[in-house]
Amino acid sequence: MTSRRLSAFFQLTCLAALLALPAAAQVDRAKQIGGKFMCMCGCNQVLTQCNHVGCTVSTAMLKELDQRLARGESENVITQAFVQKFGTQVYAEPPKSGLSLVAWSLPTVYLIVGTALVIFVIWRWRARQHLQAAPVDAPAGMSPDTLDDVRRRVARETED
Amino acid sequence: MDVFGSFALLLAFVCAAYALVGGIVAIRTRHALLVKSARQAGIATCALIFLATFSLVYLFFSDSYWVAYVVTQSNRSLPTFYKIAALWSGQAGSLLFWSFLLSIYVFSVLLTYRNKNGELMPYVGVVMAGVQIFFLTLNNFVASPFKVLAAPGANGALDIFTRADGNGLNPLLQYPEMVIHPPNLYSGYTGFTIPFAFALGALLARYPGEKWIHLTRRWTMIAWCFQTVGILLGAHWAYAVLGWGGYWGWDPVENASLLPWLTGTAFLHSVMMQEKRGMMKVWNVWLVFVTFMLCILGTMLTRSGVVSSVHAFAQSSIGNWFLGFLILILVVCLAAYAKNRDYLKSENQLDSMISRESSFLFNNLILLVSCVAVLSGTLFPVFSEWLSGSRISVGKPFFDKVNIPLGLILLFLTGVGPLLAWRKTSTDSLKRNFGWPLVTGLMTGAIFFALGLREFYSLLCLILCVFVASTIGMEFFRGAKVIRARSGASLMTSAVDLTMRNTRRYGGYIVHMGMVLIFVGLSGAAFNKDVQKEMRPGSVAKIGRYDLLLQSVDSKPEPNYTSERLIVEVTKNSKPLMMLYPERRFFPANQESGTMVAIYSTLREDLYVVYAGRSPDNNEVPVVHAYLNPLVKWIWLGGVVVVLGTIVTLLPNRRAVLALSGAQQPAVAPSLSPSLQPQVTLREGHD
Numbered sequence: 001m002t003s004r005r006l007s008a009f010f011q012l013t014c015l016a017a018l019l020a021l022p023a024a025a026q027v028d029r030a031k032q033i034g035g036k037f038m039c040m041c042g043c044n045q046v047l048t049q050c051n052h053v054g055c056t057v058s059t060a061m062l063k064e065l066d067q068r069l070a071r072g073e074s075e076n077v078i079t080q081a082f083v084q085k086f087g088t089q090v091y092a093e094p095p096k097s098g099l100s101l102v103a104w105s106l107p108t109v110y111l112i113v114g115t116a117l118v119i120f121v122i123w124r125w126r127a128r129q130h131l132q133a134a135p136v137d138a139p140a141g142m143s144p145d146t147l148d149d150v151r152r153r154v155a156r157e158t159e160d
Numbered sequence: 161m162d163v164f165g166s167f168a169l170l171l172a173f174v175c176a177a178y179a180l181v182g183g184i185v186a187i188r189t190r191h192a193l194l195v196k197s198a199r200q201a202g203i204a205t206c207a208l209i210f211l212a213t214f215s216l217v218y219l220f221f222s223d224s225y226w227v228a229y230v231v232t233q234s235n236r237s238l239p240t241f242y243k244i245a246a247l248w249s250g251q252a253g254s255l256l257f258w259s260f261l262l263s264i265y266v267f268s269v270l271l272t273y274r275n276k277n278g279e280l281m282p283y284v285g286v287v288m289a290g291v292q293i294f295f296l297t298l299n300n301f302v303a304s305p306f307k308v309l310a311a312p313g314a315n316g317a318l319d320i321f322t323r324a325d326g327n328g329l330n331p332l333l334q335y336p337e338m339v340i341h342p343p344n345l346y347s348g349y350t351g352f353t354i355p356f357a358f359a360l361g362a363l364l365a366r367y368p369g370e371k372w373i374h375l376t377r378r379w380t381m382i383a384w385c386f387q388t389v390g391i392l393l394g395a396h397w398a399y400a401v402l403g404w405g406g407y408w409g410w411d412p413v414e415n416a417s418l419l420p421w422l423t424g425t426a427f428l429h430s431v432m433m434q435e436k437r438g439m440m441k442v443w444n445v446w447l448v449f450v451t452f453m454l455c456i457l458g459t460m461l462t463r464s465g466v467v468s469s470v471h472a473f474a475q476s477s478i479g480n481w482f483l484g485f486l487i488l489i490l491v492v493c494l495a496a497y498a499k500n501r502d503y504l505k506s507e508n509q510l511d512s513m514i515s516r517e518s519s520f521l522f523n524n525l526i527l528l529v530s531c532v533a534v535l536s537g538t539l540f541p542v543f544s545e546w547l548s549g550s551r552i553s554v555g556k557p558f559f560d561k562v563n564i565p566l567g568l569i570l571l572f573l574t575g576v577g578p579l580l581a582w583r584k585t586s587t588d589s590l591k592r593n594f595g596w597p598l599v600t601g602l603m604t605g606a607i608f609f610a611l612g613l614r615e616f617y618s619l620l621c622l623i624l625c626v627f628v629a630s631t632i633g634m635e636f637f638r639g640a641k642v643i644r645a646r647s648g649a650s651l652m653t654s655a656v657d658l659t660m661r662n663t664r665r666y667g668g669y670i671v672h673m674g675m676v677l678i679f680v681g682l683s684g685a686a687f688n689k690d691v692q693k694e695m696r697p698g699s700v701a702k703i704g705r706y707d708l709l710l711q712s713v714d715s716k717p718e719p720n721y722t723s724e725r726l727i728v729e730v731t732k733n734s735k736p737l738m739m740l741y742p743e744r745r746f747f748p749a750n751q752e753s754g755t756m757v758a759i760y761s762t763l764r765e766d767l768y769v770v771y772a773g774r775s776p777d778n779n780e781v782p783v784v785h786a787y788l789n790p791l792v793k794w795i796w797l798g799g800v801v802v803v804l805g806t807i808v809t810l811l812p813n814r815r816a817v818l819a820l821s822g823a824q825q826p827a828v829a830p831s832l833s834p835s836l837q838p839q840v841t842l843r844e845g846h847d
Contacts, residue, residue: 035557046556049406087551088553100544100552106532114525114529115525121521122510122521
C-alpha cells in the first residue's frame with residue numbers, strides 16, 4: 001500500500017469515527033430521554049420499551065425524538081414539546097413539582113409514619129412487659145396443671 | 161348445552177342464597193338440621209357451578225357459534241389446548257372461572273370440616289356463601305357467558321342464529337403459559353377467600369383461641385403459593401411473548417396481583433406472633449380482611465377500565481358492582497370488629513428490641529409500605545385526573561425508584577428475622593449467627609467491586625443475597641451436624657432429616673432461599689443491553705459476546721396463523737453456538753399479529769432476540785431487536801425453589817407422625833406420662 005493510499009485510508013477512518021461518535025451518542029441520548037416518556041398507544045409501557053407488533057405510535061414518537069435530537073434540542077425543550085403534544089400522561093414518572101410531588105412524597109410519608117408507629121408499638125409493649133413482670137423465683141409448690149401450662153408455653157415458644 | 165349451563169348457574173344462585181339465609185337462621189336458632197341443610201346447599205352450589213363451567217367448556221369444544229362468548233373467544237382452527245384457555249380469556253368466562261375455582265375451595269372446606277368445629281363452620285359457610293352469591297350475581301345477571309346470538313326474525317320474534325366461525329382467541333393469549341398462568345393467579349385470588357371466611361367467621365362467632373389460624377394456615381399457604389406461581393408465570397409470559405425485553409413493567413394489572421401477595425406475605429409472618437405469643441390478634445384479622453379486599457380490588461381494576469392497562473378487559477360498568485361489593489365487605493368487617501373487638505384482646509408484650517417479634521413487625525411494616533406505595537402509585541393517575549383535570553402517568557421508573565430500596569430492606573430482614581430468638585436475642589447469639597454471613601457478604605461485595613461492579617443497588621443486592629444465603633446455609637449446616645453426630649448419616653441425609661422434623665421452619669428457609677435467587681435475578685436488570693438493527697440476509701448484529709447472523713427469512717402457514725420466521729445463526733466469541741428462530745405470527749381470524757421471542761438462556765445471561773417487524777422506511781428489511789439480559793434465569797429458578805419450599809411447609813412433621821402413630825398403639829399409650837400428652841396434641845397442630 002502506498003503512503004498516499006495509507007493516508008487516504010487513515011483520513012477516511014477518522015471521518016467515519018467522527019461521524020459515528022455523535023451518532024452513537026445520539027442513540028444513547030434518545031434511549032435515555034425516551035425512557036422518561038410513556039408510549040401513548042395505551043399500552044402503559046415506557047416509550048423505549050413498547051414493542052407491540054405494528055405499534056405506529058411508538059415508532060412516530062421515537063422518530064420525532066430522533067429528529068429533535070438531531071436538531072440539537074435540549075432535553076428540557078423536547079420534554080416541553082412532548083407534554084404540549086400529548087399532555088402530562090406522556091411522563092413515565094411524575095415530574096417532581098406541583099400535584100405530582102404528592103406521588104413522590106407519599107411512599108416516604110408511609111415509611112416515616114409506619115416506622116414511627118412500629119417504634120411506638122414496641123416501646124409500649126416493652127413498657128407493659130416491665131409493668132407486668134412476674135417474680136423471678138419459681139414457686140416451690142407449683143401445681144402439676146401450672147407446670148403443664150408452663151411446659152406447653154415453653155414448647156410453643158421455642159418450636160421455631 | 162347453553163340452556164343447561166344457564167339453568168345450572170341460576171340454580172346455583174338459588175342454592176347459594178339458601179346457604180346464606182339458611183345459615184344465618186341456623187346460627188340464630190342453633191337448629192342442627194338447618195345447619196346441615198345450609199351446608200348441603202353450599203355443596204350443591206359448588207356442584208352446580210362445576211356443571212355450568214363444564215357446559216361452557218363443552219360449548220367451546222363443540223364449536224357452538226350461536227353462543228356469543230364462544231364466538232368472541234374461539235374459532236374452529238383454534239388448537240384444543242387453547243380452547244380450554246378461551247374459558248377465561250374474556251370477561252364473562254373469567255368471572256365464571258372465578259366462581260368455579262372458588263367452588264373448589266368452598267367444596268373442599270365444607271367436606272373437610274363437615275364433622276369438625278361445629279361452632280365455627282356455620283359462620284364460615286355463611287361468609288363463603290356471601291362471596292359466592294356476589295360472583296353468581298355477576299354470572300347470572302351482569303356478564304352471562306351463555307348469552308346467545310339473536311336477531312329479529314320475519315315474525316318480529318327473536319331468532320337464534322349461528323355464525324360459521326368465531327373471531328378467535330387474542331394472539332397474545334395463544335401461548336402455553338397462558339393456559340396455566342390465569343388458573344394459578346385466580347386460584348391465589350380465590351384462595352384468600354378461605355382465610356377471610358375463617359377470620360370473619362371466628363370474629364362473628366367469638367371463636368376461642370388461635371384455632372382459626374391453625375385451621376387456615378394450610379389454606380393460606382396454598383393460596384399464597386398459587387399467587388406466587390401466578391405472578392411469576394405472568395412475568396415469564398410477559399418476557400417471552402410481549403417482546404419488550406423485560407418481565408415486570410409495573411402495569412396496573414401486574415400491580416393488582418402483587419398487592420394481595422404483599423399483604424398475604426405479611427400475614428404469613430405476623431400470624432406466627434399470634435401462634436407463639438398470642439400477639440397481634442387485631443392486626444392479623446385485619447391483614448386477612450385487607451388481603452381479601454385487595455383480591456377484589458385487583459379483580460375490579462382488571463375489569464373496570466379505571467386504569468389503562470395492556471392486560472385489562474374492555475371498559476365496562478362491571479367495576480361499579482365490584483366497588484359496591486368492596487364497600488359491603490368493608491362495612492361488614494368494620495361492624496364485626498366494632499361489635500366483637502374485645503374478643504381480639506392480645507397479650508402484647510415485648511422483652512427486647514432485638515427479638516423475632518421486632519423483626520416481624522419491621523417485616524410487616526416494609527411489606528405494607530410497599531403495598532400502599534404500589535397502590536397509591538397505581539391509582540395516582542385516576543386521582544390526578546379528578547383533582548387537576550389532567551391524568552399524570554406513573555410508570556416503571558417511579559415504581560422502581562420506590563420499591564427497590566424497600567425490597568432490599570426486606571431482603572435484609574429475610575436474613576435477620578428467622579435467626580433472632582423469640583423474646584430476646586443475646587449479643588453472643590448475634591455474633592454466632594451473623595458474624596460469618598456478614599463477613600461472607602462483605603467479602604463478596606469487595607470482590608464484585610474489584611471486578612468493576614459499580615451499580616449501587618445491584619452491588620448491595622448481591623451482598624445481601626450472599627448474606628441471607630449464608631445465614632440460611634448455616635442454619636441447615638448446624639442442625640444437620642447435630643443429627644449427623646447422633647445418627648452417623650451423611651450431612652445431606654441429615655439435612656433432609658432435619659427439614660422433615662420441622663417442615664414449617666426449614667420449608668420457610670427454603671422459601672427464603674428461593675426469594676434470594678429471585679433477588680439475584682432482579683439484580684441483573686441494571687446491566688441489560690440491547691441493540692436494534694435493520695438486517696438483510698447475510699448481515700450481522702453484535703451484542704456482548706454474541707454475533708447474530710441473519711441467514712434467511714421464511715414463511716410457514718399453520719392452521720390458526722401464518723408465521724414469518726427469521727433464521728438467525730448465533731456465534732459466541734466467534735464460535736458457532738446455536739440457531740434462533742424469532743417469529744411474527746399473523747392470525748387471520750381476528751386480523752391481529754403477535755411475536756414469538758427466541759431466547760438462549762443460561763445462568764449467566766439471556767440472549768433475547770425479537771423479530772420487531774419490517775423497517776418503517778421501506779416495509780421490506782426485517783428489524784431485529786436483540787437484548788442481553790444478565791441473570792434472568794435465576795428468577796425462574798427461584799420461583800421453583802419457592803414452590804418446593806411451600807410444599808415442604810405443608811407437609812406434616814416426621815416426628816409428629818411417628819408420635820401419633822406410636823400413641824395409637826395400646827401398648828405404648830399407657831407408658832406416656834400424662835403431662836406429655838398435650839405436647840403430642842400440640843405438635844399435631846403446630847406442624
